Amino acid sequence: MQLAMGVVSVNDYRGYRPNNVRYYDQRNCDQKNLIIQKKRNVGKKALAGFGALTLFGGVTALISNLVNKSNAATNTVYPTIRADQIIPTATPTVNNDEYILPAVEENIPVATEVITPVPTEVPTPVPTEVPVINNFNRGDSVVTISSVNMRLNPNLNGFKIGEVPRNSTIDRIASVGNWDLIRYGGQIAYVSSDYTADSVDYNNEYYTVEECSDVVRTTSSVYFRLGPSKSESDICLLSKNEELEVIGKSVNFNDPSDVWYLAKYKGQIGFICAKYTVSLRDIIKGMDPNITELQVEKVGYLRYDSYLYNFDGSTAGYAEAYQAVKVLDDRGDSYLAEVNSTVGLVSKDAVHTYSGVFVIVDLSEQKIYLYCDTDQVFESYCTTGKNSTPTNVGAFSVYERTPTRYFSEDAQAQEMWANFDHGNGIHDAPWEPEKYFGSESYRKNHGSAGCVRLPDWAAQFLKKYIAMGTKVLVKR
Numbered sequence: 001m002q003l004a005m006g007v008v009s010v011n012d013y014r015g016y017r018p019n020n021v022r023y024y025d026q027r028n029c030d031q032k033n034l035i036i037q038k039k040r041n042v043g044k045k046a047l048a049g050f051g052a053l054t055l056f057g058g059v060t061a062l063i064s065n066l067v068n069k070s071n072a073a074t075n076t077v078y079p080t081i082r083a084d085q086i087i088p089t090a091t092p093t094v095n096n097d098e099y100i101l102p103a104v105e106e107n108i109p110v111a112t113e114v115i116t117p118v119p120t121e122v123p124t125p126v127p128t129e130v131p132v133i134n135n136f137n138r139g140d141s142v143v144t145i146s147s148v149n150m151r152l153n154p155n156l157n158g159f160k161i162g163e164v165p166r167n168s169t170i171d172r173i174a175s176v177g178n179w180d181l182i183r184y185g186g187q188i189a190y191v192s193s194d195y196t197a198d199s200v201d202y203n204n205e206y207y208t209v210e211e212c213s214d215v216v217r218t219t220s221s222v223y224f225r226l227g228p229s230k231s232e233s234d235i236c237l238l239s240k241n242e243e244l245e246v247i248g249k250s251v252n253f254n255d256p257s258d259v260w261y262l263a264k265y266k267g268q269i270g271f272i273c274a275k276y277t278v279s280l281r282d283i284i285k286g287m288d289p290n291i292t293e294l295q296v297e298k299v300g301y302l303r304y305d306s307y308l309y310n311f312d313g314s315t316a317g318y319a320e321a322y323q324a325v326k327v328l329d330d331r332g333d334s335y336l337a338e339v340n341s342t343v344g345l346v347s348k349d350a351v352h353t354y355s356g357v358f359v360i361v362d363l364s365e366q367k368i369y370l371y372c373d374t375d376q377v378f379e380s381y382c383t384t385g386k387n388s389t390p391t392n393v394g395a396f397s398v399y400e401r402t403p404t405r406y407f408s409e410d411a412q413a414q415e416m417w418a419n420f421d422h423g424n425g426i427h428d429a430p431w432e433p434e435k436y437f438g439s440e441s442y443r444k445n446h447g448s449a450g451c452v453r454l455p456d457w458a459a460q461f462l463k464k465y466i467a468m469g470t471k472v473l474v475k476r
Helices: 010-015 029-073 280-285 440-446 456-462
Strands: 141-144 148-151 160-164 169-176 179-184 187-192 196-198 207-218 222-225 234-238 243-252 259-265 268-273 277-279 298-302 306-309 315-319 324-331 334-339 342-347 351-354 357-362 367-372 375-381 394-397 400-402 417-421 424-428 452-454 471-475
Touching: 160 179, 160 187, 169 187, 187 268, 207 259, 207 280, 234 268, 243 268, 277 280, 280 342, 315 342, 324 342, 324 351, 367 456, 375 456, 394 417, 417 471, 424 456, 452 456
Parallel strands: 357 471, 424 452
Antiparallel strands: 141 169, 141 196, 148 160, 148 187, 169 179, 179 187, 207 243, 207 277, 222 234, 222 268, 243 259, 259 268, 298 324, 298 351, 306 315, 306 342, 324 334, 334 342, 357 367, 367 375, 394 471, 400 417, 417 424
16 A cells, blocks of 8 residues: 655654754754654654554455455445546645555455345325215204305315304305305305304205216206205396306205206306206217216417317317317317307317416407406406407406506596506496496497496406406407
């Protein structure tokens, strides 16, 4: 083993001249003896350093031999490493002398057999049970232990449609995970069960609610109710061809033909008699019998003019760009979608989908809609551009948002202004009588210069949700 660490050789100690030793005249014997003694001490230190390094090298060699024998015994392959293959991360300097790495032996025994690992069995994952809507016991009630938000969906991102005060007793229709589907204040909504406590349970009188996913259309005018019975209070009256998303189904114990759907409609949850509806699932089953459930998975628009196709390749319909799209199923390269009441397959490349809160303005209906993900949560009549200055069709984003703005003609204050298209925005119009909103005959000659005008009550609601960056789709 080579050593060049800058230490003093034993044979050179006589020539070693420490800086802290002073030399005097030969006649001073005491000083001479002191100098010689210091030289001897230096020599002893050099011998001690040399011996320590020699001992370290011997121990290193002994350990190396033992490791080699152990490796050979266990038949483990270790690669041969040469000294010139070692790249030190930093080269230390000792007394400004050259640093030489210790040599490594090259003749390391190499095992010829490699141990093949035994594959371990991978456990098959057990599918978790999807939570379903529990049976509804009529009269089952809960008490709120704190004020709690009422939401359209059973999650914290669900659109808030109301609030239940603390210590309120509310009817519970069903439970989905940690959420209760309740009825309170003329509304049905989800509340977190973390803020409720069981109250009194009664026996089920005549029906249950089971989980069901479908999209249905009304075949005639029908009431949307707070319960699955004609004796229950109505929420609103639905017109023919209204579309609802079904989340549950109720069957009367005494009359199995008395079927009601628990459904979502324009930001509300309620019951509708099934015999006054037609199921899109049943319509699509004629094209694909494998469809068992149907729900709106995404909402967006067509990026360009597109055809919709049936499953056999025939044409189902045609739609222009910027028409609203409801995605019902993912079919690989295409979506099973609904566009303008036509259901068919459309290329994924032709569809852009939204998430979160966005706005759809329908020029033909003179209506504005607010969506939260796939749920329509608000609608109102509006007034768009007159024939000479029409509102542009397209996909936009709000880029300017001001709380109050003054209309230049009569200096009336606008409580909401959301600019989305080069000076055209969504705003309230305090000068326009409410009876004219939604009127096509009024819009033709007295409409806006391209903006979307709102009644005051609608503007007061929408200004809480339309913010910078909110997406706006304007369609015919």
